[in-house]
Amino acid sequence: KQEVTQIPAALSVPEGENLVLNCSFTDSAIYNLQWFRQDPGKGLTSLLLIQSSQREQTSGRLNASLDKSSGRSTLYIAASQPGDSATYLCAVGYYGGSQGNLIFGKGTKLSVKP
Amino acid sequence: DAGVTQSPTHLIKTRGQQVTLRCSPKSGHDTVSWYQQALGQGPQFIFQYYEEEERQRGNFPDRFSGHQFPNYSSELNVNALLLGDSALYLCASSYRGREAIETQYFGPGTRLLVL
Secondary structure, three states: OOOOEEOOOOOEEEEEOOOOEEEOOOOEEEEEEEEEOOOOOOOOOEEEEEEOOOEEEEEEEEEEEEOOEEEEEEEEEEEOOOOOOOOEEEEEEOOOHHHHHEEOOOOOOEEEEE | OOEEEEEEEEEEEOOOEEEEEEEEOEEEEEEOEEEEOOOOOOOOOEEEEEEEEEEEEOOOOOOOEEEEEOOOOOEEEOOOOOHHOOEEEEEEEEEOOOOOOOOOOEEOEEEEEEE
């Protein structure tokens, strides 16, 4: 059974700081990993998708890395802004049967203070 | 492209009632998956529909059922509602294509409150 864990559960930083969110998974047999952003009470916005053959993806101030062998991914946010405040979810694409094809962590709630 | 749409946006029901949620997939997509997200948790997979049939199912009771229509839109039905069914219900669509799994695109969700 695949399990996805995100650390920390919550994070509060001052504006302008660089920060790292962590995601770990128990089964390395994944076909991709995706980072989502979720604003309170809203749906999911896809930020970055890393295929299993890739090591990282970048979009603007965001950089996500993937290390399948160690079962880890990190999301790096540079020069954080108050508008980055949201919950960030990590999800692994997995041929898991009853778990479905996308297994989510519980998320990291980020607060960026002006 | 309208993306994935869901209706209604919010819903209030009482225990024991039945509810139907609706989802229209992104243009060109043929597969619809449903997820339940309780407060403070990550989304949990309910089931997936492709070619009007349930292809995969998560660990949810039979009170949760669904349907996919010929135009690929989908419904999620929940019978005999419990307080614990209160959650955000997310629909995701994808194109099955040659790969068994493709990137899923999520709708804005339906917030269900059971009193």
